Amino acid sequence: MQCVEVEKLVNWLVDDELESSVKRSVKDHLGECHSCRRVFESMQAVRGTLKNYLPPIAPPSRLDALVMEAFYSKQKQPASSTPQSWLQTIFGRLAIPKPAALTFATVVFAALFGFAFQLGRISATDIQMTMPADSSAMLQTPPFDKISPVAAAETPAVKIVEVPVVREKIVTRFVYLNKRRGERSEVKTARSNPPPPNESLMNDSIAENGYLTQTNLKGFQPVSNIKTSIIKGGTTNEK
């Protein structure tokens, strides 16, 4: 026997799956060929190595609890009749082949659908979309603070930013004004301890630096008086 042949058979020899005559020939060759014998012995060594140096590994103990939990959950589920099960029950009893049953079901369904369509049960014109009579109420927005410049032609555009206010407390409102050219902005801070509630807060106005500012706190119930003030914010490019 040649080395090329033995190389193909040596694996079967390791598994002891060669018939006796072939096995004898291979063993005879291995007795004479050092190279082939090394291959055979190294492959045998692999078997022993894997068994001795790769023992079974036990999984983490939590796995046991997870699997048993799944088992108990399954036991608690009621025996439900799935669509497949009642189909199997019906067609199993009638002994109807599955392809025939499927064809029959398709034909019946198509016939029913066509019949319903002919009766006009399905009509796109029956579908109408209605709108509420008065949808203007949907478009109302809450009041914003308004700024009325004394001289509309001279005053630049302003940016009104509404800050959400929690009704239970008063948060300082920031009103950003575009700075006039050449004017200095004054920085003022809001009072930290607001005064008691005052009706005048409902419609307050401040005239300062030529701007008339109105604040509208309608809808809010301030727990204490605050004084709205103009503070510096942003750059001259803000509008």
Added chain:
Amino acid sequence: MNRNIETELIKRAMAGDASAFNEVYLLSRDSVYSFAYRMLSESSFAEDITQETFIFLIEHPEKYLQERGSLPAFLYGVARNRIMHHLRKQGKLLETSVELIDDYSEPKVETARDPLKVLLEEEFMAKVEESLAVLPPLQREAIILRELQELSYEEIARISEENINTVKVRVYRARRTLADLLAPYVNCERKTCYAVR
């Protein structure tokens, strides 16, 4: 375990007998987990695979047919599908060509170091695990099921959904590759081979 006893245990387990299921579970748990762990080299993934395998058995006991094979073989098949799905998701190449196998003929070990001085038993075990992890997944699967789980070639062929000759070739290639990789650590003199320590 006797096949009839095994089937009887499963019947009782699926009828709600917790002790029967626990027995079935404990008999196969370590084998399935070891298989998954050796294939994936990750204990967390192996744990997930093992859990999913037994949950599949709980949810679909009708899928196990005694005439098709033993319960461990069935469980390996379920685990195997999930393992291969996981490896494909990771982009792992499941099998390599013959040309790549030829590259394994050169052992990738440090020949400058004397293996006699290097290895303690734990190091050799690590080397064996590392060598096993280097194998392409399909060869790794074949060698694990053949050598560690001691399944027959027929059972392995059924689990991996391949013909028996393909399985034998994979086992052969895996043995050759492992033999090359472990050659510096395994001394074969005359008729005995042993790990060099």
